[in-house]
Amino acid sequence: MNAHPALTARQHPVVHVANLVRSFGRGPNILDGLDLAIRAGEFVALLGRSGSGKSTLLRTLAGLDEAPAGTVTVPAERAVVFQEPRLVPWKRVWANVALGLRTPDARERAVAALSEVGLSHRLEAWPLTLSGGEAQRAALARALVREPKLLLLDEPFAALDALTRLKTQGLVASLWRAHRPAVLLVTHDVDEALLLADRVLVLDQGRIGFDLHVNLERPRRHAQPAFASLRSRLLRELGVEDENPVEPVEELRTPVRNTAPAAPTHRLEDAVWAASADALARS
Amino acid sequence: MSAAVASTPAPGTGSDQWLRNRRYLPPLLIVVLWQVAASAGLIPTRTLASPAMIAGTFAELITSGELPRHLLVSLGRVAIGLGIGIVVGTTFALIAGLSRRGEDLLDATLQMLRTLPFLALVPLFILWFGIGETPKIALVALGTMFPIYLTLFAGIRGVDAKLIEAGGTLGLTRREQVFHIVLPGALPSALVGLRYALGVAWLSLVVAEQINADTGIGFLVMTARDFLRTDIILVGLIVYAILGLSADQIVRILERRVLAWRPSFLKD
Numbered sequence: 001m002n003a004h005p006a007l008t009a010r011q012h013p014v015v016h017v018a019n020l021v022r023s024f025g026r027g028p029n030i031l032d033g034l035d036l037a038i039r040a041g042e043f044v045a046l047l048g049r050s051g052s053g054k055s056t057l058l059r060t061l062a063g064l065d066e067a068p069a070g071t072v073t074v075p076a077e078r079a080v081v082f083q084e085p086r087l088v089p090w091k092r093v094w095a096n097v098a099l100g101l102r103t104p105d106a107r108e109r110a111v112a113a114l115s116e117v118g119l120s121h122r123l124e125a126w127p128l129t130l131s132g133g134e135a136q137r138a139a140l141a142r143a144l145v146r147e148p149k150l151l152l153l154d155e156p157f158a159a160l161d162a163l164t165r166l167k168t169q170g171l172v173a174s175l176w177r178a179h180r181p182a183v184l185l186v187t188h189d190v191d192e193a194l195l196l197a198d199r200v201l202v203l204d205q206g207r208i209g210f211d212l213h214v215n216l217e218r219p220r221r222h223a224q225p226a227f228a229s230l231r232s233r234l235l236r237e238l239g240v241e242d243e244n245p246v247e248p249v250e251e252l253r254t255p256v257r258n259t260a261p262a263a264p265t266h267r268l269e270d271a272v273w274a275a276s277a278d279a280l281a282r283s
Numbered sequence: 284m285s286a287a288v289a290s291t292p293a294p295g296t297g298s299d300q301w302l303r304n305r306r307y308l309p310p311l312l313i314v315v316l317w318q319v320a321a322s323a324g325l326i327p328t329r330t331l332a333s334p335a336m337i338a339g340t341f342a343e344l345i346t347s348g349e350l351p352r353h354l355l356v357s358l359g360r361v362a363i364g365l366g367i368g369i370v371v372g373t374t375f376a377l378i379a380g381l382s383r384r385g386e387d388l389l390d391a392t393l394q395m396l397r398t399l400p401f402l403a404l405v406p407l408f409i410l411w412f413g414i415g416e417t418p419k420i421a422l423v424a425l426g427t428m429f430p431i432y433l434t435l436f437a438g439i440r441g442v443d444a445k446l447i448e449a450g451g452t453l454g455l456t457r458r459e460q461v462f463h464i465v466l467p468g469a470l471p472s473a474l475v476g477l478r479y480a481l482g483v484a485w486l487s488l489v490v491a492e493q494i495n496a497d498t499g500i501g502f503l504v505m506t507a508r509d510f511l512r513t514d515i516i517l518v519g520l521i522v523y524a525i526l527g528l529s530a531d532q533i534v535r536i537l538e539r540r541v542l543a544w545r546p547s548f549l550k551d
Contacts (some may be wrong), residue, residue, distance in 0.1 A: 079452065127544075
């Protein structure tokens with residue numbers, strides 16, 4: 001795990017799910033006795049084949065889906081970013097971010113959040129005039145302005161073009177570093193999960209079938225042998241055979257020794273950028 | 284239009300203006316031919332008054348104060364009837380649109396009544412309300428209520444469920460969701476209903492004023508019929524057309540203001 005000093009103090013779980021069962025209609029149980037704990041400030045990625053119940057789990061944690069059985073404990077301060085930005089088209093960008101804030105300084109907070117995602121020049125814009133990447137950044141600002149203890153990301157990069165996706169991933173990484181909410185990222189993309197997350201879970205047959213601690217030092221790069229090895233492992237868990245399987249490296253069998261907090265020069269978004277550049281070069 | 288522009292080589296500023304305005308030439312030509320035929324005695328005045336005569340009568344009716352007086356009465360009837368129609372239609376749409384129970388209570392009845400040609404209710408309205416202002420206003424109100432109800436109801440139900448869900452995750456209460464998301468989302472549809480209602484309002488007015496009225500544009504037209512004054516009848520028709528056009532224009536301006544967020548307006 002990351003040995004960020006501020007983090008060790010609050011490593012109790014903020015999300016606790018026990019024996020969660022969910023089915024739709026008379027179908028089989030989509031979630032079938034699922035257990036999950038997420039610690040404060042932890043970045044968890046959730047992988048799974050389509051239809052495996054990833055989104056159902058996220059929606060349950062978001063309070064959008066009632067679980068018929070099981071216990072679910074989540075913090076009240078939650079925020080969700082969906083695959084689509086879901087901005088309200090008739091409210092200007094800043095008003096979208098301020099929506100639901102009940103403090104008198106709502107506008108100032110919205111403006112601050114928007115400048116954090118690099119949209120301070122689009123405060124008064126109508127959402128339908130934003131590009132896909134801008135709209136998703138506004139959605140991120142709208143989530144972060146609520147200072148969530150749990151940030152739920154439902155494939156937030158899936159609808160973005162390749163370049164915008166890389167930039168937005170970098171943004172999410174830096175926002176997470178700055179605010180340290182616990183994050184649950186639902187994604188299809190193994191590389192994305194490995195670049196961003198402390199832990200990668202694979203949902204299979206209604207339970208967490210595989211729980212991988214990503215002990216890779218940040219910044220992470222695709223080119224790292226350990227990265228490629230983890231990638232092969234995860235793909236195998238997902239039932240996809242990697243074309244160029246990489247044998248597990250020794251480094252992975254024993255967790256990487258806790259290193260000192262990343263040097264200030266190691267900015268995570270740079271790392272993602274670098275990794276992204278690798279990804280681009282390979283594609 | 285655009286095809287015509289494309290086919291014309293090298294337009295200067297003068298020819299640009301010509302291209303823009305040439306579409307008004309055919310109707311103008313028709314009016315000129317009409318006038319020529321009337322002057323030559325080919326069209327008897329009792330069949331159709333000449334354009335010059337209509338223009339003269341128009342001016343005369345305005346200066347004598349007769350047209351403004353009738354126009355004011357007609358406008359008043361439309362305004363009151365439309366106002367009642369909007370208030371009732373909006374109330375019903377909110378009740379039915381925002382709750383299942385409200386829908387069960389109102390929707391079936393209103394959908395059934397809607398299929399009734401409401402102008403056929405005129406005899407009944409005269410029996411109920413007599414021949415004063417009430418049946419005329421009631422007819423306008425009834426006619427305008429349905430388009431308002433239908434479009435606002437459909438608009439409320441058509442609001443993107445994903446937006447409402449997102450509003451829920453932002454901690455909006457139900458009342459806030461209605462105010463911030465549902466009603467603004469239903470507005471484009473409701474404004475289409477308003478435009479339609481304005482059309483229906485004039486239509487109801489024409490019918491209502493031709494029965495037992497002693498003021499209003501319709502009364503003016505009906506009296507003119509008795510005296511074979513086709514010029515006054517045509518003045519009445521022109522006034523109706525102008526009123527319809529201006530009402531539509533007002534709603535367009537309203538749309539531009541309140542739907543400024545829509546891409547169709549953003550392009551301008």
